[in-house]
Amino acid sequence: MTLQVDGRPQRLETHARTVGELLDRTGVKVDPRDLLVPGRSSVLADGMAVEFVDAREVTVVQGDTQQRLMVPALRAEDVVAALKARGDDHELVSPAPLAPVHDGMVLEVSVPITVTVVADGQEHEATVPEGTTVAGLLEQLDLTLDEDDRIKPAVDAPLRASAKVVIRRVTRTVEARQVAVPPPVIKRKTADLPLGKRREVRAGREGRLNVVETITLVDGVEESRVREQEEVVVEPITRIVEIGTAPVPGAPAPDVPAPPVDAARIQAGVASWYDFGDGLTAAHRTLPKGTMVTVTNLANGKTVRVRINDRGPFIDGRIIDLNRPAFAALAAPSEGVIDVRISW
Numbered sequence: 001m002t003l004q005v006d007g008r009p010q011r012l013e014t015h016a017r018t019v020g021e022l023l024d025r026t027g028v029k030v031d032p033r034d035l036l037v038p039g040r041s042s043v044l045a046d047g048m049a050v051e052f053v054d055a056r057e058v059t060v061v062q063g064d065t066q067q068r069l070m071v072p073a074l075r076a077e078d079v080v081a082a083l084k085a086r087g088d089d090h091e092l093v094s095p096a097p098l099a100p101v102h103d104g105m106v107l108e109v110s111v112p113i114t115v116t117v118v119a120d121g122q123e124h125e126a127t128v129p130e131g132t133t134v135a136g137l138l139e140q141l142d143l144t145l146d147e148d149d150r151i152k153p154a155v156d157a158p159l160r161a162s163a164k165v166v167i168r169r170v171t172r173t174v175e176a177r178q179v180a181v182p183p184p185v186i187k188r189k190t191a192d193l194p195l196g197k198r199r200e201v202r203a204g205r206e207g208r209l210n211v212v213e214t215i216t217l218v219d220g221v222e223e224s225r226v227r228e229q230e231e232v233v234v235e236p237i238t239r240i241v242e243i244g245t246a247p248v249p250g251a252p253a254p255d256v257p258a259p260p261v262d263a264a265r266i267q268a269g270v271a272s273w274y275d276f277g278d279g280l281t282a283a284h285r286t287l288p289k290g291t292m293v294t295v296t297n298l299a300n301g302k303t304v305r306v307r308i309n310d311r312g313p314f315i316d317g318r319i320i321d322l323n324r325p326a327f328a329a330l331a332a333p334s335e336g337v338i339d340v341r342i343s344w
Helices: 019-026 076-085 134-141 324-328
Strands: 002-005 008-011 035-037 049-053 055-062 065-072 091-094 105-110 112-119 122-129 150-152 164-168 170-181 185-194 198-202 207-218 221-234 239-246 266-274 281-283 292-297 303-310 318-323 337-343
Touching (some): 019 049, 122 134, 170 221, 185 198
Parallel strands (some): 266 318
Antiparallel strands (some): 002 008, 281 318, 292 303
16 A cells, blocks of 8 residues: 655555554554545555645735644645635735645735726726736736837736726827918008908918828827928918008097017917817927917907917918917918917
């Protein structure tokens, strides 16, 4: 027969009748907490195998709690198996599963938690050991991140029960297209017309511009586009309009615009418009993105407050490129360009 003590098997010939007698003759002391298969009263037979595992005192640590146990186990994974047999749903954190168990050994365990993962247009649940990092979750699910992808929480953040991990795929494409350039408008004051009356001296013509833009898509939806390059294909023809200044009998004198307060933070020139961005935004060549700018139409005194979020315009003489809603707050988009003063 074979007697295996703490994982070490030995072949024996014996006249013992039961397992208990065999253990007594071989000097193996059995504690009720030890593992003995089969039991002491089992009758021996040729070729039979008897397994004995001595119970060892180990400390099981889970988070901030710990408990001491007497467990008949040879490897760390056997301790976890014994815990599961008791109804405790634990996973081994350290040491390695095949590490031999000895008295006083400390084992770190965790309980599985369920988290929600949103990626590639799908949402599903995953089960991981408590304390697993987002990076560990991605490895378990065989999910990879490209350089520009976004993830929340961060990859080094530990997960908690019911956590939600959201991955947003970011792609960038380059697009070349041709856009219309509204004609510049020159407004001349003339005393030949009554105050406020207008007369078109020359009809303008829109130009054409080749542009190259980098488009950022988040989960397939366009988030932004940045104009990288511009080339004028057809020069616009300036529209010339005369505005009357002759006083109208009985009419009140027009308001005189207030003089600049800080010349270092004021520019005057031509503003144009283009279709870009949401809300009230604009492009400027040098002002930091995010700067809030007040734009005043010098012809009618209307003002609008815009946020710089793009670069441009790249046509000489123009100081700011407003998006369509911002331009419409100052003048009809059909005017194409207007004389403005900007301050920030």
